[in-house]
Amino acid sequence: TRQRHLAVPLLQYSRELAGTAEHTIFLNIRYQTAQLIVLERQNLLFYNTFPFATASDLLYFVLLAYDQFRVNPTELPLTVAGNMLPDSELYRTLYRFVREIRFAAPPAPFSSLSGTEKLPAHCLVDLLCLKKN
Numbered sequence: 001t002r003q004r005h006l007a008v009p010l011l012q013y014s015r016e017l018a019g020t021a022e023h024t025i026f027l028n029i030r031y032q033t034a035q036l037i038v039l040e041r042q043n044l045l046f047y048n049t050f051p052f053a054t055a056s057d058l059l060y061f062v063l064l065a066y067d068q069f070r071v072n073p074t075e076l077p078l079t080v081a082g083n084m085l086p087d088s089e090l091y092r093t094l095y096r097f098v099r100e101i102r103f104a105a106p107p108a109p110f111s112s113l114s115g116t117e118k119l120p121a122h123c124l125v126d127l128l129c130l131k132k133n
Contacts, residue, residue: 010035011047013107017079018042023071026104027062029082029090034058036065045069055093063097073098080104 010028018024018039028035032053038046046065052058066073077100084090086103095101 007035007047007049011037011044014079015039015042015044016107017104023069023076024079025062025065025071025076026079027081029058029080029084031083034061036061038065038069040069055089058090059093059097062094066098075099077102 014024014026014037017026018041020041021039022041024037024039026037026039028037032051034050034052036046036048036050037044046069050057050061052061062078063073066076074097078094078098079102080091080094081104091101
């Protein structure tokens with residue numbers, strides 16, 4: 001088998017997701033770890049992984065990315081995948097500062113895995129990215 005970093009499939013997915021947008025900010029949450037990706041016209045500007053303990057910690061890292069790349073969080077949507085639900089504290093905290101939060105759609109042609117029907121599709125994006133590549 002071919003060995004590569006776990007971030008590679010997620011980076012490829014976020015690049016496809018970016019399309020022709022000037023800037024794209026993508027956040028993947030797995031347990032208490034956030035993967036943050038910033039792209040400019042499909043070119044990777046930033047990727048990092050941050051551990052967080054509270055919603056405020058996560059907010060800090062997300063807003064730092066917006067600030068570092070001089071992008072307004074009230075104008076540029078945040079695309080989210082992983083362990084975040086619309087009724088969670090993480091979502092509510094981010095939404096106070098980022099006006100549009102979009103949940104990522106799973107990579108085509110995958111829609112669900114057996115036994116995961118009760119999970120929202122965006123919760124499985126990183127797993128499905130691994131399967132795609």
